[in-house]
Amino acid sequence: MPIFSGKELFKSIEFLWGEIVRNRKAQVYYKGRYAGILKEDEYGGFQFTYDPLYLVDGYPIAYTIPLSNETFTWAAFPPFFEGLASEGWLRRVQCKTQQIDERDSFGLLLANGRDTVGAVTLFPLENEG
Numbered sequence: 001m002p003i004f005s006g007k008e009l010f011k012s013i014e015f016l017w018g019e020i021v022r023n024r025k026a027q028v029y030y031k032g033r034y035a036g037i038l039k040e041d042e043y044g045g046f047q048f049t050y051d052p053l054y055l056v057d058g059y060p061i062a063y064t065i066p067l068s069n070e071t072f073t074w075a076a077f078p079p080f081f082e083g084l085a086s087e088g089w090l091r092r093v094q095c096k097t098q099q100i101d102e103r104d105s106f107g108l109l110l111a112n113g114r115d116t117v118g119a120v121t122l123f124p125l126e127n128e129g
Helices: 006-017 052-057 088-098 105-112
Strands: 025-030 033-040 046-050 072-074 120-125
Touching: 025 105, 033 052, 033 120, 046 052, 088 105, 105 120
Parallel strands: none
Antiparallel strands: 025 033, 025 120, 033 046, 046 072
16 A cells, blocks of 8 residues: 555545635634634645634634634634534535535635624634735
8 A cells, every 4th residue: 555645645536536726815803803714725625723813812713723822723613613614405506506516615604604603703804925
């Protein structure tokens, strides 16, 4: 069984899934207040960083993401944000009508994150450059 480096592994996954868009970003709001940025890297990992102004008197967006100056990192889409994405029939309808892969929870939130069930909302942030 061959051993792949991280880059080779993700190229293999892209071959199986087709073209995958990477390096996407979202502004994250908590109860309408800007809280920070969620970023996807080129290998499918994710980072969330609280905004310094939000850290002054804001509340954690999730129990698993406490207020901190540190950047939170995950190798795959973070479970808390996964829980904000639609499921079941709504997910299938959104994916079909918006041409989003059903496995792309971040893509679903970028397209529909303004209307989540809870206090956290997401808005797409255009990449610079």
